[in-house]
Amino acid sequence: MTAALPRADVAPVASAKRRRRAPGWLAVVPLLVFVAIAFGLPAVAIVNGAFSVDDATTGATTYTGSNMTASLQGPYLTALLGSVKLSAIAAALGALLGLPLAQAVVSSRSRWLREAVLTASGVLANFGGVPLAFAFVATLGNAGVLTVHLGLKDSGWDLYSFWGLVLVYLYFLIPLMVLTITPALDGLRAQWREAALNNGATGVQYWRHVALPVLAPSLLGGLVLLFGSAFAAYATAAAMVGSAVPLVTLQIADALSGNVLVGQENIALALSLDMVLVAGLVMAVYLPLQRRSARWLDA
Amino acid sequence: MARRLTPWRWVVLGLAALYFLVPLAASVIFTVDVPGQGVSFDAYTKILSTDGFVSSLLLSLELAVATIAVVLLLMVPAVVALRLGSPRLRPVVEVVCSLPLVVPPIAFVAGIVTVLKWGPEHLSRTPLFETFVVIQNDKFPVVLVLAYVVMALPFVYRALDAGLRAIDVRTLVEAARSCGASWPQALLQAVLPNLRGALLNASFLTLALVLGEFTVSHLLGYAPFAVWIYNVGGEQAQMSVAVSVLSLLVTWALLLALAGAGGGRTRTANSRG
Numbered sequence: 001m002t003a004a005l006p007r008a009d010v011a012p013v014a015s016a017k018r019r020r021r022a023p024g025w026l027a028v029v030p031l032l033v034f035v036a037i038a039f040g041l042p043a044v045a046i047v048n049g050a051f052s053v054d055d056a057t058t059g060a061t062t063y064t065g066s067n068m069t070a071s072l073q074g075p076y077l078t079a080l081l082g083s084v085k086l087s088a089i090a091a092a093l094g095a096l097l098g099l100p101l102a103q104a105v106v107s108s109r110s111r112w113l114r115e116a117v118l119t120a121s122g123v124l125a126n127f128g129g130v131p132l133a134f135a136f137v138a139t140l141g142n143a144g145v146l147t148v149h150l151g152l153k154d155s156g157w158d159l160y161s162f163w164g165l166v167l168v169y170l171y172f173l174i175p176l177m178v179l180t181i182t183p184a185l186d187g188l189r190a191q192w193r194e195a196a197l198n199n200g201a202t203g204v205q206y207w208r209h210v211a212l213p214v215l216a217p218s219l220l221g222g223l224v225l226l227f228g229s230a231f232a233a234y235a236t237a238a239a240m241v242g243s244a245v246p247l248v249t250l251q252i253a254d255a256l257s258g259n260v261l262v263g264q265e266n267i268a269l270a271l272s273l274d275m276v277l278v279a280g281l282v283m284a285v286y287l288p289l290q291r292r293s294a295r296w297l298d299a
Numbered sequence: 300m301a302r303r304l305t306p307w308r309w310v311v312l313g314l315a316a317l318y319f320l321v322p323l324a325a326s327v328i329f330t331v332d333v334p335g336q337g338v339s340f341d342a343y344t345k346i347l348s349t350d351g352f353v354s355s356l357l358l359s360l361e362l363a364v365a366t367i368a369v370v371l372l373l374m375v376p377a378v379v380a381l382r383l384g385s386p387r388l389r390p391v392v393e394v395v396c397s398l399p400l401v402v403p404p405i406a407f408v409a410g411i412v413t414v415l416k417w418g419p420e421h422l423s424r425t426p427l428f429e430t431f432v433v434i435q436n437d438k439f440p441v442v443l444v445l446a447y448v449v450m451a452l453p454f455v456y457r458a459l460d461a462g463l464r465a466i467d468v469r470t471l472v473e474a475a476r477s478c479g480a481s482w483p484q485a486l487l488q489a490v491l492p493n494l495r496g497a498l499l500n501a502s503f504l505t506l507a508l509v510l511g512e513f514t515v516s517h518l519l520g521y522a523p524f525a526v527w528i529y530n531v532g533g534e535q536a537q538m539s540v541a542v543s544v545l546s547l548l549v550t551w552a553l554l555l556a557l558a559g560a561g562g563g564r565t566r567t568a569n570s571r572g
Contacts, residue, residue: 027380028388031373035395035452038445042410043402049413101315104308113312122503123551124319129513130529131543135322138329138540145325145332171322174315183461225400232403235513239529249405249514256409256518269413272406279401287397 049269067270079246090169091226098177106185121175129235136168160241173226184218217293224286330541342541355527363509366447367502378459382468396456399449404514446515454504462497
């Protein structure tokens, strides 16, 4: 109870309590203002553009749902569904493969291994984009080292395809899963395992009845995060497959930077809004799961 | 306790190592094995002298430093304050920091392009117009920093939140205060040192994000590092692969060095109770 803060209000609150609250509001305000400008303006622009059509001759803007309708038809719909399918499959595989890897690291007593794997995951999870695409082209592309040396061409291997993209996406999805699930695995207390084993449970039973139920929210949360990450990926696909695989991100980029017909930008914004809606659905699932897992692990 | 799992663990780690190292090894082979000529290191020796390499890398690093500074200045006070007792604000900040996850970079950049187009059309006679010109300066595109800070928010929030979960901020601050520290002193000298691991973590993630970012910068027409690699890839396949490999290794080395410097990294969410 030392220096009193300037009294802005005369509400009858205990001084200690007020002293704790004042910095709270003030410290969060800059963040909110920044987000309102840097994120809010583009977000408003997306929604506004998705529902408006500019008349090229008069310059008048009319509000209509035609962009949204157009974005859910023909090639646009194919691209949207292609993105959802690719993301779902890649996320499921990434989660399945990331969990044992994370567990292997967490259960290891080697601090060095843990640091190395987590740091590597931090790098690799963000090693999407162009370098990743080129590394895989050099490895498994048409003139890639493995393709040539193992004669994969004859067995029908094609990197520039749906499954090729899945394989490449796993390169950043598995590390992302490791990063996401490691804190949860750390939160599994040794005592729970000991208690289960002391009561005669096998290792498998411990995992089935104790560890996995506790981990379930984190696992699902990770799955959803991976889906969102794969769904949003653009650079890797752009540098690798061009447009051999229909993806919504490639469509948006074409509409934004291609030989733009009038009104194409607004279709791009409508497609963007479609993506936001899918990603929003994903987050609506993810956030409650986060909270559930925190209940167990936050002690 | 964990000893029974050892063989299984090595199989998993081995397979992971295979999947993650083979593309790198193959890429290296690809860059030095010139068809019909045997081994040549030209792809690597020419990098430095290639047009645009140094400038694009410097631009990326400058952007990264600016982004890290801004995102930490915005986020650290906010998340610490939440722990100190504005519990009602917590969900607000959590949602705000998760919002960028809902808007994929490609959609985000579509929105930015629209705003940047709209600005000059409607604000040409206001001082704000100058702002639009300044943030799009080719030498240092502030607009990219704004975009990257937004994109980094979810990762930074998670990293800081995990770090804060491992320490008892309120007790730390109250202890410091009752020992006579002022508010800023308590935060700078009691809380921040305990958050070192989380701060480094957040900085790494942001650094990696900015160094590899392609979508926003490419579609806004700037040429930082990733865009330069993409452009080179069209002309010189081996050079682009060489730079890709190097960029990964350099980033990795940098992060490992920083992790080492960080020393005792806080064990996230590891409550020993």
